[in-house]
Amino acid sequence: AAYNCVLDACVCAGDLTRARELAEDMRARFGRLDIVTYNTLLKGFTTACNLKDAYALLREMEQDGVGPNDISYNSIINAA
Secondary structure, three states: OHHHHHHHHHHHOOOHHHHHHHHHHHHHHHOOOOHHHHHHHHHHHHHOOOHHHHHHHHHHHHHOOOOOOHHHHHHHHHHO
């Protein structure tokens, strides 16, 4: 939970580079990312109108076995 709070702070500050680095640190430590982490990253990408990375993250979620949920899709819809 603490990692996701820091991740959200990075996203809210617009520091998506640091957010992505933190997510990779989380993956290395915990083995995979959870839906909260993915949705926080999606929020960052869509807020920055970076739909290319948002769609790539959706594919990554599916590859990791973490299916997108309503929050994931709402982030994409709100950005489009």
